Amino acid sequence: MKKTFWQRLKEVGPGAVVAAAFIGPGTVTSCFTSGASYGTTLLWAILFSTISVIIMQSMASRLGIVTQKGLGEALRAKYTGKATRIFLAILVISAVFIGNVAYETGNVSGAILGIQAIHPVFDTSTMKIVLALVLGVVAFVLLYSGSYKYIEKFLTGLVVVMGLIFLVCAFAAKPDWAAVLKGLFVPSVPEGNRSWMTVAALMGTTVVPYNIYLHASSSAKKWNNPEADIATSNLDSVLAIGLGGIISLAIIICASVLQNNAELAKAATVDGKAMAMSLQPLLGSWATVIFGIGLFAAGFTSTITAPLSAAFASSGILGWGEDMKKFRFKIIWIIVLVFGIVATCTLGKSPQEIILFAQAANAFLLPITGVLLLIACNDKKLMGKYKNGIVINILAIIVIGVFLFIAARNMTAFVESAKALFAA
Numbered sequence: 001m002k003k004t005f006w007q008r009l010k011e012v013g014p015g016a017v018v019a020a021a022f023i024g025p026g027t028v029t030s031c032f033t034s035g036a037s038y039g040t041t042l043l044w045a046i047l048f049s050t051i052s053v054i055i056m057q058s059m060a061s062r063l064g065i066v067t068q069k070g071l072g073e074a075l076r077a078k079y080t081g082k083a084t085r086i087f088l089a090i091l092v093i094s095a096v097f098i099g100n101v102a103y104e105t106g107n108v109s110g111a112i113l114g115i116q117a118i119h120p121v122f123d124t125s126t127m128k129i130v131l132a133l134v135l136g137v138v139a140f141v142l143l144y145s146g147s148y149k150y151i152e153k154f155l156t157g158l159v160v161v162m163g164l165i166f167l168v169c170a171f172a173a174k175p176d177w178a179a180v181l182k183g184l185f186v187p188s189v190p191e192g193n194r195s196w197m198t199v200a201a202l203m204g205t206t207v208v209p210y211n212i213y214l215h216a217s218s219s220a221k222k223w224n225n226p227e228a229d230i231a232t233s234n235l236d237s238v239l240a241i242g243l244g245g246i247i248s249l250a251i252i253i254c255a256s257v258l259q260n261n262a263e264l265a266k267a268a269t270v271d272g273k274a275m276a277m278s279l280q281p282l283l284g285s286w287a288t289v290i291f292g293i294g295l296f297a298a299g300f301t302s303t304i305t306a307p308l309s310a311a312f313a314s315s316g317i318l319g320w321g322e323d324m325k326k327f328r329f330k331i332i333w334i335i336v337l338v339f340g341i342v343a344t345c346t347l348g349k350s351p352q353e354i355i356l357f358a359q360a361a362n363a364f365l366l367p368i369t370g371v372l373l374l375i376a377c378n379d380k381k382l383m384g385k386y387k388n389g390i391v392i393n394i395l396a397i398i399v400i401g402v403f404l405f406i407a408a409r410n411m412t413a414f415v416e417s418a419k420a421l422f423a424a
Helices: 005-010 014-022 025-038 043-067 071-078 082-118 125-144 148-172 177-185 193-206 209-222 226-258 262-267 272-278 285-317 327-347 352-377 380-386 390-409 411-423
Strands: none
Touching (some): 025 226, 043 071, 043 380, 071 209, 082 125, 125 285, 193 390, 209 285
16 A cells, blocks of 8 residues: 555654764864855755765665665675675774764764853863763663664754754855855865865765665664655655755855854864854854754764664674664664763864864765665665666766765875874
8 A cells, every 4th residue: 555645754764863963063064164164155065965865875775675684784695705794894894883983072072062152151171071971871871772763753853953943044144045056056166175175075974974874774673665665765865864955055054154254264163162153243142052052963963873873884794683772782882972972071172173084084985885885786686676777876876976086086185184183
């Protein structure tokens, strides 16, 4: 029996989890920096990235529904050779687990910076530790429950909150809407290697490799009837990920008001709190508070999804299964979460340069994950009649090709940024 549009709408969820995952402090930082530095010029990068996310994540979701496996488990089912499995395990764990351990510090720090922007009483080193511990406990309780349904609903609610908050900021900024339309549909990149670094960061923060693992596993837990559920999954991806793209666009538009104010734009490159504070002279004190709430929501959603996706990917590729209630699954996300809390309390605020560097690095990892997903979705034994068709294969190859081009074009700036980062 075919589902109606409204029945499908009631069942959305995994797409919102993915949106919650990619709208983190890195997204806010990358988008705000882009808007403050280049105005609305690079909006096209977010539009392309959002379309790319929908294409890739829809494939991942279909894989999960059809095989009832995450991408890691599906790759193990396809490749049975010991050497191949070891290679894939090293590749996935390096790209997903280790990467998310590093990201978690930025996620927790971003959530705290959002709270600190709301009121000065929170802006002390003691309060920072207290907030980190409180956030860690809340995230731990949600994840330890082992209930995907509760986590999904919680994250969906926060994504909606973020959408409303950043849209309010964007419209309050009163941008030049003609320039917004031009930035969306006329691709251009300002001169200089730094601008290409920003393009890579914008794309890397939207099309996130670990979200492919997260989406496949989430969809497998949500749905199990390909005939009826794939269409629902596609609607879910378009609506939720589309909203995530709109949030990113809104942040750039909001920050674009700083482009002609060099002093404020420079101040906004310090940290997330400075971003919120930089809007106050132009939009009023309310903007600082509301942007701070949005930054908190972005950080906290990613604080939950980063450990979860690391556990799904690592457990799947190691053959441990993806049961959220199993101890081996829990120990993976516990390591990621604890590292983020401890690092936040001991290492200080995450510099914006590190966040931008990490997001740009994602643009290099995506083609690898994209190729693995493409291989799995074209496997007749895994997917049966639901394997990729010609059109989706062409679209996926275009997405992977563009990201390879961006990664190659960005190599010089990426290496220079890496040298400066580690030299410091």
